[in-house]
Amino acid sequence: xxxxxxxxxxxxxxxxxxxxxxxxxxxxxxxxxxxxxxxxxxxxxxxxxxxxxxxxxxxxxxxxxxxxxxxxxxxxxxxxxxxxxxxxxxxxxxxxxxxxxxxxxxxxxxxxxxxxxxxxxxxxxxxxxxxxxxxxxxxxxxxxxxxxxxxxxxxxxxxxxxxxxxxxxxxxxxxxxxxxxxxxxxxxxxxxxxxxxxxxxxxxxxxxxxxxxxxxxxxx
Amino acid sequence: xxxxxxxxxxxxxxxxxxxxxxxxxxxxxxxxxxxxxxxxxxxxxxxxxxxxxxxxxxxxxxxxxxxxxxxxxxxxxxxxxxxxxxxxxxxxxxxxxxxxxxxxxxxxxxxxxxxxxxxxxxxxxxxxxxxxxxxxxxxxxxxxxxxxxxxxxxxxxxxxxxxxxxxxxxxxxxxxxxxxxxxxxxxxxxxxxxxxxxxxxxxxxxxxxxxxxxxxxxxx
Numbered sequence: 001x002x003x004x005x006x007x008x009x010x011x012x013x014x015x016x017x018x019x020x021x022x023x024x025x026x027x028x029x030x031x032x033x034x035x036x037x038x039x040x041x042x043x044x045x046x047x048x049x050x051x052x053x054x055x056x057x058x059x060x061x062x063x064x065x066x067x068x069x070x071x072x073x074x075x076x077x078x079x080x081x082x083x084x085x086x087x088x089x090x091x092x093x094x095x096x097x098x099x100x101x102x103x104x105x106x107x108x109x110x111x112x113x114x115x116x117x118x119x120x121x122x123x124x125x126x127x128x129x130x131x132x133x134x135x136x137x138x139x140x141x142x143x144x145x146x147x148x149x150x151x152x153x154x155x156x157x158x159x160x161x162x163x164x165x166x167x168x169x170x171x172x173x174x175x176x177x178x179x180x181x182x183x184x185x186x187x188x189x190x191x192x193x194x195x196x197x198x199x200x201x202x203x204x205x206x207x208x209x210x211x212x213x214x215x216x217x218x219x220x
Numbered sequence: 221x222x223x224x225x226x227x228x229x230x231x232x233x234x235x236x237x238x239x240x241x242x243x244x245x246x247x248x249x250x251x252x253x254x255x256x257x258x259x260x261x262x263x264x265x266x267x268x269x270x271x272x273x274x275x276x277x278x279x280x281x282x283x284x285x286x287x288x289x290x291x292x293x294x295x296x297x298x299x300x301x302x303x304x305x306x307x308x309x310x311x312x313x314x315x316x317x318x319x320x321x322x323x324x325x326x327x328x329x330x331x332x333x334x335x336x337x338x339x340x341x342x343x344x345x346x347x348x349x350x351x352x353x354x355x356x357x358x359x360x361x362x363x364x365x366x367x368x369x370x371x372x373x374x375x376x377x378x379x380x381x382x383x384x385x386x387x388x389x390x391x392x393x394x395x396x397x398x399x400x401x402x403x404x405x406x407x408x409x410x411x412x413x414x415x416x417x418x419x420x421x422x423x424x425x426x427x428x429x430x431x432x433x434x435x436x437x438x439x440x
Contacts, residue, residue: 050317050358062306066320069313076305085296086282092312093289097270099320100286138270 006053105132110171143180226273330391363400
């Protein structure tokens with residue numbers, strides 16, 4: 001059974017949790033967070049020297065990090081990753097777009113607002129807001145002409161983009177002006193075996209790096 | 221013959237040019253730059269609504285953007301992209317690392333220094349310097365134990381990471397403390413059909429968006 005290291009509220013970790021749920025892959029989860037500096041602990045750096053989450057460790061000890069690479073590995077051979085070479089390029093196009101042009105703006109403003117850490121960072125927040133709204137506009141324009149970011153079907157590109165888009169309001173991004181984006185958000189939530197961000201569906205108990213049980217989040 | 225839109229000094233465009241050269245794929249290049257705001261011109265937005273370079277357009281009109289997606293598409297079925305599922309995940313891991321943790325720090329400081337635009341941005345430059353040095357350290361540590369970022373061979377992950385690493389000094393990053401990185405840089409330059417950043421090897425003339433010829437750069 002694979003082990004997923006990362007924290008429940010992280011959108012990047014949620015991407016992997018959502019795909020694991022939709023593929024029905026059982027796993028352990030260890031709560032490791034940048035926010036509490038768990039990712040800097042020697043115990044975690046021994047697992048992933050870069051200290052990034054999500055990190056996945058397989059039973060044979062192999063380690064994989066970067067959410068996009070983990071999604072690709074798990075989805076390979078399933079309907080979440082297309083077979084056609086051109087279709088694959090489209091999926092990767094949107095996954096790279098998410099990591100370069102979407103996540104750094106939207107996830108960072110969400111973090112700063114939730115942590116009430118925007119004071120003194122007004123210029124950064126304003127710049128991220130501008131970049132994030134532009135990225136959401138690009139998504140909305142695409143979705144005006146296409147049902148999904150995957151080629152004709154829900155894919156790991158949709159999962160990657162959904163993770164921070166569906167909580168963009170927590171970062172101060174108003175989605176009201178993006179009707180196609182809102183249609184897509186509703187359709188993603190209707191996919192089989194969808195889980196919400198704070199929804200634990202895995203049977204295995206969640207622990208921290210010290211092996212102690214982590215309590216489940218309050219029901220939504 | 222495919223058309224590559226992007227400017228000669230761009231590391232992200234260079235990734236594609238280097239792979240095209242090493243695969244021996246003839247192409248046209250149209251010089252389009254963010255710096256001169258060509259990417260905002262309606263003529264270019266009609267080709268790529270997002271306005272990002274590199275953008276590739278194939279003879280049948282299909283368009284692809286995001287350097288990582290273009291590299292994947294062109295390398296698929298060649299030795300630059302592995303066949304094994306785990307090996308593929310490793311290549312993507314480093315390509316996502318490059319776009320998220322490496323390029324935004326190193327390429328931006330290079331741009332700001334070359335454009336003499338660091339005044340008033342000291343905090344951003346210092347933060348990028350810290351992030352960039354950390355990314356270079358991660359690369360050096362990996363290369364202490366592995367010859368390449370590809371699984372045992374030169375791959376599109378190496379091309380992606382080489383593009384801005386080999387000009388990191390222009391961004392104020394001192395590579396002297398990274399011996400394994402320097403060994404890797406030398407070995408990349410020794411690969412068959414390697415081209416330098418400013419080296420045009422393509423037979424087709426380079427034009428701008430107006431169709432006018434763009435003069436070749438001075439010889440190195």
